[in-house]
Amino acid sequence: MAVLTSAQAKLCFQDGACGRTALYALKNVNAGDTFDVAPIFSKINRGGIVSDTGTTIGAVTISGTVITIPAGPATDGIWALLVGIAGDQS
Numbered sequence: 001m002a003v004l005t006s007a008q009a010k011l012c013f014q015d016g017a018c019g020r021t022a023l024y025a026l027k028n029v030n031a032g033d034t035f036d037v038a039p040i041f042s043k044i045n046r047g048g049i050v051s052d053t054g055t056t057i058g059a060v061t062i063s064g065t066v067i068t069i070p071a072g073p074a075t076d077g078i079w080a081l082l083v084g085i086a087g088d089q090s
Helices: none
Strands: 009-015 019-029 034-036 041-051 057-059 061-063 066-068 076-086
Touching: 019 041, 041 061
Parallel strands: none
Antiparallel strands: 009 019, 019 076, 034 066, 041 057, 041 076, 061 066
16 A cells, blocks of 8 residues: 555546536556545545456545545556545635
């Protein structure tokens, strides 16, 4: 398990000034890795992932603005869809 760096993450889409939805492309991801999405979000309400290899579709674990990747991915590309409350950055 590791903390994902900004070099491993690309914000591909975001929408919402109050409630926010965002789609991230994450690379070289393993089960248990964490990623902090502040200041895009002040709180995440729900989130899920789909791996590029198709081996994993599942919900992320959420703690404030930090997500944890569920079991399955091993050095994989991940699409993460998150929904929550907008942070300071628009």
